Each structure stands twice: as structure tokens, then as C-alpha cells.
Amino acid sequence: MPQPRPDNQAHNTARPVLLPAPRTLSPRDAPSLGWGVMGPGGIAASFVEALRRHTEQRVVAVGSRDPQRARAFADRFGIPGAHGSYADVLDDDRVDIVYVASPHSAHVDHALQAIEAGRHVLVEKAFTRNAREAEQLVRAAREQGVFLMEAMWTRFLPHIDVVRQVLETGLLGEIRTVTADHGQFMTPDATHRLFAPELAGGALLDLGIYPVSFASMVLGPFASVTAVGTKAFTGVDGQASIVVSNEAGAHGVLNTSLFARTPTTASISGTHARLEIEGDFYAPATVRLISHEGELLDSHVPARREGGLCFEAAEAARCVRAGRLESDLMPLAETLRIMHVLDGIRRDLGVSYPGE
Structure with missing residues (x-):
């Protein structure tokens, strides 16, 4: 069986090498999953384009509250399923994992719907508005036995x-x-x-x-x-x-x-x-x-330097296929800890969101 290819670049051998080469595996070698996209905005477009160019992942469905917006996004990227609701994405049997790319204020609701439908979930950063919502998602994912990860793409580069x-x-x-x-x-x-x-x-x-x-x-x-x-x-x-x-x-x-x-x-x-x-x-x-x-x-x-969002998708795919419920590179405990820090910073700044 061929070994996974490292996605790195050789050092200049004319001088002593002090920095290690990255151990990061090629995103193209990650197992292929069927992805559903919730929220066809700018970050979702960058994500789907990165998957198309640099991985074997399959984006099979996209959902929006606006059917025309979903159809335009699907046509742009050749996605077979265009849905006029997020619920329809979750009902699409081709979907293995959901990428939540809606605004921060909607992350908890959309991710929770996906978890309750038994789908694995990658949630765009910031994970939620606050730590309370983040804890709600983590509890739900653990109860359902599905994979959950914050899409902090930097961690996987x-x-x-x-x-x-x-x-x-x-x-x-x-x-x-x-x-x-x-x-x-x-x-x-x-x-x-x-x-x-x-x-x-x-x-x-x-x-x-x-x-x-x-x-x-x-x-x-x-x-x-x-x-x-x-x-x-x-x-x-x-x-x-x-x-x-x-x-x-x-x-x-x-x-x-x-x-x-x-x-x-x-x-x-x-x-x-x-x-x-x-x-x-x-x-x-x-x-x-x-x-x-x-x-x-x-x-x-x-x-x-392009297409960096593909690395987080590859990590999610590898974890899902291995039966893992979270990533060692961006563990849920770390996400929760950071959300608590962000809550504290907002308190210092006197900033809150409607409905918190």
C-alpha cells in the first residue's frame, strides 16, 4: 500500500537544518466523505474551492433559507444537491458530514440540528457566540456519538x-x-x-x-x-x-x-x-x-499558499473514518477553553450580543 505523501517542502541543504519538516499529510490522501454545506457565503465558497482543488472530498449538498442562493452556489461549484432549507441538507442521504458556515449567531442552532440528525459536524470559527453555547454543542455531540470540531484552519497547516x-x-x-x-x-x-x-x-x-x-x-x-x-x-x-x-x-x-x-x-x-x-x-x-x-x-x-482550508477538512475526514469523535490538533476542550477566554475579554470590553 502506498504511504501518505507529506505536504511539505525540502529545506536548503547548503546550510544546517534546524527547523523540522512538517509532518502534515497531503489532504488528497484523506478518505473521501460526502459534505453538506450550511450557509453558502464567502467562507463556504473558499472552503468548497479548496476541497475541489486539493482533496478527494465530495461536496454533495448545500442549503440556504433562500433556494435561489443555494441553487446559484450549487451551480457555481457543480454541487448535485441544492436545498432551500438546512433541514433538507440533513435529510440528504449523500451527506456524511456537515460544514456549518452560517454567521456566528446561528452556529449553535445549525450545528445542533446536524448533531441531532446524527451527522458529523465541522463548525466554522468562532465555534459559537459564547462558551455556554459551545458547551451545549459538545454535550450533544458526545451524547449522539458524532464527530465535532471547530474549523480553526490555522491549527492544521x-x-x-x-x-x-x-x-x-x-x-x-x-x-x-x-x-x-x-x-x-x-x-x-x-x-x-x-x-x-x-x-x-x-x-x-x-x-x-x-x-x-x-x-x-x-x-x-x-x-x-x-x-x-x-x-x-x-x-x-x-x-x-x-x-x-x-x-x-x-x-x-x-x-x-x-x-x-x-x-x-x-x-x-x-x-x-x-x-x-x-x-x-x-x-x-x-x-x-x-x-x-x-x-x-x-x-x-x-x-x-493557496487552498489552506483543505487541511482542516482532511483532518475531519481522517478522524471520521477512524471512528474518532474529536481531533487531537483542535480538541474540544481547547475550543471550550478559548470560548471562555473570549467571553471574559468581551466582559472587559463591555460587549454583549442580543439574546445572550
């Missing part, structure tokens, strides 16, 4: 596996500081979902979750979280600066914003060396190992 291995081997020494930011300039528009309180808009759940999740992966559980921020004109969080620490005293300095395009970089500094991840750090990106003196010691350059 090859360059993040390089970071993970560096942390495992202690190459940086004792970790002292993590930085990460994600800011985008969004034209003020009360009709846009990121400015809509009823859709759980704001910078934090859509953009800020990336630096928070990254810091959680590096530092582990936070011992303290402090945040300051500025609200947008609709009352959602427009910008937040967050300082976290772990029990060992390492710090994370994180930022998110709807008001400006920031560098979107990340770094991990230790007592021996530091890692720098170019912008956009949450997408396939170059990782550099830097000495105390500022010397470039080694770098990992991604083999390709």
Missing part, C-alpha cells in the same frame, strides 16, 4: 506543525513572550455582518480569535487575561488589545482590529532563540528561526 515541533523539542528554550495580531480595515457599514450585534459581529470572534487561539496553542491555559478595547459605532468590539500569561509567567501580547490593516504577524520568543511568522501568520506562511543576535538560522517556506 504545515507551517504550524513546524511551530508545534519546535515547541515540543524545546529549540527556543523557555518560552517568554508570544505576539500575534490580526487587524483589517473594514469600511463602517451597519449592514455588514462584522458590525451587526445581532450576528455576533465585531473584531474578536472573527479576527481576534486567531491570535488568541495561537497564543493558547503556544502557552497552554491562561492564568490571567487582561483586555482593553474600543467599540465600533454599532456597539460591537472594534478593536481590542489583550495581554495574557500562563502559570510559568510567559506573556502573550495580542491585538485585533476592524479599524486598520495590521501586519498580521506572530512571534514566539524564548531564552535560546525566537520564531517569526510572516503575515498572514494564520494562513500558509514562512517561519523563520532567529538567534539572539538577530541572525537568520533557518526558515521554512510553505510549498503552496
Whole structure:
């Protein structure tokens, strides 16, 4: 039987190799599942395109409350099933797993419907509006015995596996500081979902979750979280600066914003060396190992930069076929922990969503 192909790029052999090669397997080697899409928006389009180009996954159904929208999405991507309701997606016998790509405010309802229908579920980040809703989904999935995972796509990318291995081997020494930011300039528009309180808009759940999740992966559980921020004109969080620490005293300095395009970089500094991840750090990106003196010691350059959403789908497919109910790379306990952190940050900022 042929071995799975690693999705990586060889290092330059002209100098000593200090960074490990990613262990990430090729998404094309993952078992093929029939996917149903709930919510045919922009992220769903990127997801389906990544699956079409880089995997053997089959997108077999799409659902929307607007039948014409579902049909247009299905025609665009050659999807055989176009449904005018989310319930019809769940009734489609071709569907093995559901990708919930609706607005944050609808995640809990749509994912819960899928779980109760006995479908495996991949829920777009942020997982839910708050930790209470996240706990509801996790309980339901465990009771039903179905796979459930947050679609935090960054966790599954090859360059993040390089970071993970560096942390495992202690190459940086004792970790002292993590930085990460994600800011985008969004034209003020009360009709846009990121400015809509009823859709759980704001910078934090859509953009800020990336630096928070990254810091959680590096530092582990936070011992303290402090945040300051500025609200947008609709009352959602427009910008937040967050300082976290772990029990060992390492710090994370994180930022998110709807008001400006920031560098979107990340770094991990230790007592021996530091890692720098170019912008956009949450997408396939170059990782550099830097000495105390500022010397470039080694770098990992991604083999390709497009279609990164395919890696999370491949992980879900492998877990489902193996009979696993969650992923080791993005375990449900980690998702719940991060949702509690986000709740605390919003409390610091004085931001809540209607109906919470």
C-alpha cells in the first residue's frame, strides 16, 4: 500500500537544518466523505474551492433559507444537491458530514440540528457566540456519538506543525513572550455582518480569535487575561488589545482590529532563540528561526499558499473514518477553553450580543 505523501517542502541543504519538516499529510490522501454545506457565503465558497482543488472530498449538498442562493452556489461549484432549507441538507442521504458556515449567531442552532440528525459536524470559527453555547454543542455531540470540531484552519497547516515541533523539542528554550495580531480595515457599514450585534459581529470572534487561539496553542491555559478595547459605532468590539500569561509567567501580547490593516504577524520568543511568522501568520506562511543576535538560522517556506482550508477538512475526514469523535490538533476542550477566554475579554470590553 502506498504511504501518505507529506505536504511539505525540502529545506536548503547548503546550510544546517534546524527547523523540522512538517509532518502534515497531503489532504488528497484523506478518505473521501460526502459534505453538506450550511450557509453558502464567502467562507463556504473558499472552503468548497479548496476541497475541489486539493482533496478527494465530495461536496454533495448545500442549503440556504433562500433556494435561489443555494441553487446559484450549487451551480457555481457543480454541487448535485441544492436545498432551500438546512433541514433538507440533513435529510440528504449523500451527506456524511456537515460544514456549518452560517454567521456566528446561528452556529449553535445549525450545528445542533446536524448533531441531532446524527451527522458529523465541522463548525466554522468562532465555534459559537459564547462558551455556554459551545458547551451545549459538545454535550450533544458526545451524547449522539458524532464527530465535532471547530474549523480553526490555522491549527492544521504545515507551517504550524513546524511551530508545534519546535515547541515540543524545546529549540527556543523557555518560552517568554508570544505576539500575534490580526487587524483589517473594514469600511463602517451597519449592514455588514462584522458590525451587526445581532450576528455576533465585531473584531474578536472573527479576527481576534486567531491570535488568541495561537497564543493558547503556544502557552497552554491562561492564568490571567487582561483586555482593553474600543467599540465600533454599532456597539460591537472594534478593536481590542489583550495581554495574557500562563502559570510559568510567559506573556502573550495580542491585538485585533476592524479599524486598520495590521501586519498580521506572530512571534514566539524564548531564552535560546525566537520564531517569526510572516503575515498572514494564520494562513500558509514562512517561519523563520532567529538567534539572539538577530541572525537568520533557518526558515521554512510553505510549498503552496493557496487552498489552506483543505487541511482542516482532511483532518475531519481522517478522524471520521477512524471512528474518532474529536481531533487531537483542535480538541474540544481547547475550543471550550478559548470560548471562555473570549467571553471574559468581551466582559472587559463591555460587549454583549442580543439574546445572550
